[in-house]
Amino acid sequence: xxxxxxxxxxxxxxxxxxxxxxxxxxxxxxxxxxxxxxxxxxxxxxxxxxxxxxxxxxxxxxxxxxxxxxxxxxxxxxxxxxxxxxxxxxxxxxxxxxxxxxxxxxxxxxxxxxxxxxxxxxxxxxxxxxxxxxxxxxxxxxxxxxxxxxxxxxxxxxxxxxxxxxxxxxxxxxxxxxxxxxxxxxxxxxxxxxxxxxxxxxxxxxxxxxxxxxxxxxxxxxxxxxxxxxxxxxxxxxxxxxxxxxxxxxxxxxxxxxxxxxxxxxxxxxxxxxxxxxxxxxxxxxxxxxxxxxxxxxxxxxxxxxxxxxxxxxxxxxxxxxxxxx
Numbered sequence: 139x140x141x142x143x144x145x146x147x148x149x150x151x152x153x154x155x156x157x158x159x160x161x162x163x164x165x166x167x168x169x170x171x172x173x174x175x176x177x178x179x180x181x182x183x184x185x186x187x188x189x190x191x192x193x194x195x196x197x198x199x200x201x202x203x204x205x206x207x208x209x210x211x212x213x214x215x216x217x218x219x220x221x222x223x224x225x226x227x228x229x230x231x232x233x234x235x236x237x238x239x240x241x242x243x244x245x246x247x248x249x250x251x252x253x254x255x256x257x258x259x260x261x262x263x264x265x266x267x268x269x270x271x272x273x274x275x276x277x278x279x280x281x282x283x284x285x286x287x288x289x290x291x292x293x294x295x296x297x298x299x300x301x302x303x304x305x306x307x308x309x310x311x312x313x314x315x316x317x318x319x320x321x322x323x324x325x326x327x328x329x330x331x332x333x334x335x336x337x338x339x340x341x342x343x344x345x346x347x348x349x350x351x352x353x354x355x356x357x358x359x360x361x362x363x364x365x366x367x368x369x370x371x372x373x374x375x376x377x378x379x380x381x382x383x384x385x386x387x388x389x390x391x392x393x394x395x396x397x398x399x400x401x402x403x404x405x406x407x408x409x410x411x412x413x414x415x416x417x418x419x420x421x422x423x424x425x426x427x428x429x430x431x432x433x434x435x436x437x438x439x440x441x442x443x444x445x446x447x448x449x450x451x452x453x454x455x456x457x458x459x460x461x462x463x464x
Contacts, residue, residue, distance in 0.1 A: 140166055151175050153241055159248050171221070171243050171257070172214040176443075179343055180213040181206060182450050183312050186339055187320025189457035190332050193400070196325035201275060205323050208268025209316060211261045212291050218258040220295040221245070227296075229361050262291070276323055283319045287311070302366045308347050313340030331398040338393060339453055341386040342446040345379045345416070349438035352376060352424065376420045379442065383417050386449070402459035409449035416445040 140163060146152050147169035154162070154170070168174075184206045191197060223229075225245045244254045269284045290298075290307050298304045317336030322328050351358065351365040352375045359368050367375035390406055393399050419441045433440025 144169060148174055148178060156246070156248060159241070159243075167243070167249075168214070168257075170241050172217045172261075174214075176346075177210065177213045177217065179312055179446075179450075180209050180316070182454065183316040183336070183340070184209055184320050185454055186336070186457060187317040187332065188324060189454065189461070190317070190329075190335065190399075191321045191324035193457070193460055194325065194329075196321075198324060201272060201323050204268045204272050204275075205320050208265050208272065209287075209320075211268070212265035212287060215258060215262040215265055216291045216294055218254065218261060219291065222251075222254055222258060223295040225251075229363065265291075272323055276326060279326070279328070280319065280322060283315060283322070286315065299365060300363055302364055302369045305344065305347050305351065305366045309337070309340055309344045312343050313337045331393075335393055335399055338386060338389045339450070341382045341389075342413075342442070342449050345383055345420075345442040346439050346446055348375055348379050349420070349440075349442040350436065352379075353436055353438050372424065376422075376424075376438070379420045379438075380417050383413050383420070383445070387413070399457070400460035400463045402463060403453065403456035405456040405459070406449050406452040409445065409452050412445045412448050416441045 143152075143162065143166050147166060151173055152170070159167070159170075162170075184202075188197070188202055188205075221242050221244055225242070241248065243249050244251060266288070269287065273280055273284060290311055294304055294307055298307050314333035314336040317339065318328060318330075318333035321332045348367060352367040352372055355365075355367045355372055355375070358365055370378070387407055387410060390403065394401055394404055420438060424437055428434035428437075436443075
């Protein structure tokens, strides 16, 4: 077990050679194959929903653990399916963007298609088992969310991502649905205020996906993948991100004023410097060559990723402190 490498794979997306891959343990393979540095957004959303439920006096260890494991493995399953679909349809061939910034084990020949599909099935079954267990514990109120989750895991890569709906699906799932769903699992009731906070929380997450799809806009256009940035164009996509990043702190203050969340959540405003830097990056055309000391080729998404990490941690810290404010 290589705990040091696990930490690297959780904090970023390292790229390894075949020889290095063969020396890694199974957990490292899973972390790389699922791009866990991005999957970690899911535990963050579960944690946010849990803290909001705790503030209202609701918590159950079993439900929390099932929710955390189930949603994390559902996200992992989606990424496995994404790689398999893109490999089968030829999207990841010819040094495509995805195979440049990180390892795609199936496309790079690190393991067989059979092994990839087996891991996909195992991850999917773990997620489904947790969902069905929660359905038995909580009741039919979570069935719509369970069905939506299954459908999005199966169909995000195709056709949603191909017709400009992938970004909308991601925003809804990792924001209001996942955070509101976690609250529902722990409290037994749906809360629209929690869902609204989930939407505001995930604006920075949406910026990552919009940035990534803008980074690879030219490659996607050639391959016929009509993501939202491909449809609306690079300039509109960048200014869309500028708008949502500017709105996030404003909406956060509004939710505090409305009493949806407590004042410690305003700690998220300390992320303003890094958000402002990200806004300035997105306000200019994406360069054609790697700028000095800049992430590449995940240029826009790299800056958005760093901003999201900062604001998410501050949101969580604010929600923890809110537990002591009644």
